Amino acid sequence: LAKTTQPISMDSYEGQEVNITCSHNNIATNDYITWYQQFPSQGPRFIIQGYKTKVTNEVASLFIPADRKSSTLSLPRVSLSDTAVYYCLVGDPGTYKYIFGTGTRLKVLA
Amino acid sequence: EAGVAQSPRYKIIEKRQSVAFWCNPISGHATLYWYQQILGQGPKLLIQFQNNGVVDDSQLPKDRFSAERLKGVDSTLKIQPAKLEDSAVYLCASSLEDGGADTQYFGPGTRLTVL
Numbered sequence: 737l738a739k740t741t742q743p744i745s746m747d748s749y750e751g752q753e754v755n756i757t758c759s760h761n762n763i764a765t766n767d768y769i770t771w772y773q774q775f776p777s778q779g780p781r782f783i784i785q786g787y788k789t790k791v792t793n794e795v796a797s798l799f800i801p802a803d804r805k806s807s808t809l810s811l812p813r814v815s816l817s818d819t820a821v822y823y824c825l826v827g828d829p830g831t832y833k834y835i836f837g838t839g840t841r842l843k844v845l846a
Numbered sequence: 847e848a849g850v851a852q853s854p855r856y857k858i859i860e861k862r863q864s865v866a867f868w869c870n871p872i873s874g875h876a877t878l879y880w881y882q883q884i885l886g887q888g889p890k891l892l893i894q895f896q897n898n899g900v901v902d903d904s905q906l907p908k909d910r911f912s913a914e915r916l917k918g919v920d921s922t923l924k925i926q927p928a929k930l931e932d933s934a935v936y937l938c939a940s941s942l943e944d945g946g947a948d949t950q951y952f953g954p955g956t957r958l959t960v961l
Contacts, residue, residue, distance in 0.1 A: 770949070779850070779937050779952025780889065823888055836888035 740824045740837035747843050754811045756840050758824030761805050769800060769807045770825045774839070780823060784809070811842075819844045848872065850953035852938050858959045864926040867956045871919070871940030877901075878915055879950065880923050881937040889937055895921065925958075933960045 741759040748754045760769070768787050772780035784791055786798040786807070797810040811818060824837040851870040859865050871878050876897050881889035892911065893903040897918040906913065910929070915921040925932055935957050939950040 777954070777957075779939070779955050780950075781952065782949045785949065836890070839888050 739835060740826055742822075742824055742837045742840045744838065745841040745843070747845060748814055749845050750815055751813050754814050754818075754842060754844075756809045756811075756822055756824075756842070757806055758809070758837055759806045760824070760826045763804050763826055767804075768827045769798070769804075770827065771796070771798065771807075771809045772823045772825060772836075774821045774823065780836075783822075814842075814844045816844050816846060818842065850938055850940055850951055852936075852953035852956055854956060855954065856957045856959075858961065859928055860961050861930055862927040864924065865928055865958060866925075867923045867936050867938075867958075869921045869923070869938030869953060871921070871938070872951055875940035875942055875951075876918070877941045877943060877948070878921050879939040879941075880913055880921070881939065883935045883937055883955070885934070892923070928958075928960045930960050933958055 739762065742756065746756065768785055770785040771783045773783050774780040784793055784796045784798045786800050788800050788804060791798045799808045799810065809822060819842060821839040821841050823839045826835065850872055853868050857865055878895045880892045882892050883889040890905060892906045893913045894901040895915040898915045910927060911925055913921060913923045923936060935955040937952055937955045939952045941948040941950045
């Protein structure tokens with residue numbers, strides 16, 4: 737059962753690149769890694785998903801090393817509106833248990 | 847495309863009372879999830895449906911919680927009787943197929959306060 741560990745909080749300034757790392761030492765062969773963003777009083781929202789190497793979309797990049805025991809979400813040039821909690825989710829279809837990490841509370845400062 | 851709908855958005859009850867939450871997933875999504883999110887924590891999966899069958903309910907407190915998904919579309923989560931520790935946001939999510947490699951789309955949640 738893959739369990740994830742993330743930093744509890746991070747601060748950054750507008751315009752900077754932010755990297756949030758998630759540790760998932762027990763990730764299984766079939767697991768995908770997904771990141772979600774959650775604003776107060778809203779449900780989580782999908783950001784990006786990957787299996788290995790690097791994935792990039794219009795809002796973020798996801799870096800996954802060869803051993804897949806960790807992953808890094810990269811947010812380029814953050815703005816105040818990126819202030820949110822970011823969750824790393826490792827899908828475990830073998831046992832149908834989808835476990836959210838502790839979440840990283842990102843605060844972007846002006 | 848309409849998102850996942852949940853109602854009510856807020857509910858306040860006293861302990862030992864009953865409460866029910868409703869979820870309407872995105873049209874065509876086979877998989878539906880109910881999560882419990884306690885303040886300051888990540889969402890915890892309570893139950894997962896694939897169409898109208900239960901895939902996993904291992905973390906559902908079955909002595910007081912129940913859920914159903916009739917006809918493989920809408921779903922209802924019930925708590926009876928409620929305890930103080932049930933105060934949380936209850937999130938419903940849906941995905942096209944199994945969520946392992948499939949994006950889950952979340953509703954806005956129902957905030958439950960048990961007094």
